[in-house]
Amino acid sequence: MAARGGEKEPPDAVHLNRLLCERVRKELRCQRLHTEHSINPLRRVHTVTQKPMSWHDNIEEPADVLEPTKKYSEPQTESQEIGWNTTPLIDTDRTDRRLFFPRRKTEVTEQMAATGHMKKQ
Template sequence: MAARGGGREKPDAVQENRLLCERVQKELRHQRLNTEYTVNPLRPVHTITRKPMSWHDNIDEPADDSCGPY
């Protein structure tokens, strides 16, 4: 039976490092840093309303004034 790798020898450390450097440079060249995030206009957004009889939505809590004006 033939070897699975097609008879290729494993590259030595120098060649392996060169291949790895080339791969990293290609990956870095094609990466983009996204700094602005928006809603995709092509994807529909389904809003979910609150439950009207839910007990935790109907609790009247007093305002907390200990934090100051901000």
Template sequence: MAGHPREKVIPDEVHQNQILRELYHKELRTQKLYTQYHVNPLRKIHTITRKPMSWHDNLEEPADARFLNLIHHTAQGPKKKYPETQTENQEVGWDLEPLVNPERHDRRLNHFRICSDITLYKAKTWGLGDDRHK
């Protein structure tokens, strides 16, 4: 009779309490309370480094000149470290000085007041107060 569904049996409070009590006792049997702690002998121990900014840790050590020179060298820009570009991206912006002197009064590069047909037309429409062409 595979077609008949089984009725779902809802346990009463006594059976639920008994199930929870058994579960609680099983958990208590498997738990261990550790009160003594020790270092695992199979695990590698790492030493704790000192704080770099503490003044009492740095008193006994002299400054390493080679390390300081290395730090200062890496802090410099790439243009001070290398005579030429090292990557393709460094080529953009490597030479910062302009090729032509950017003087404002040089008429070859600066065309400030050039009047053409379009600029004259727009100036006249603005002078008339026509708001259609804004």
């Protein structure tokens, strides 16, 4: 019987065991064990590219003789843009002091070179 105040009595262990057994039977009835697997024919498959340095890919194709700068007029990828233009924009003039900075010796550099030379000995 139910206790006063709307509280229910806890069910006994036999009743709980019956409920759990019924639940397990229903779950096992719906579960299926799948041992054979295959690719879904309705789903598109994305192929993975081959490794760039694999031996079977290099046998079929001969190596390119021309450099990319001679082969194409513009860079084909983002990484080719770096170093694509190798010619200098202006000619180097060694007499122009604005653009040519040769190494110079001063008192400080001579002193530091001498002390560094002394430390090595």
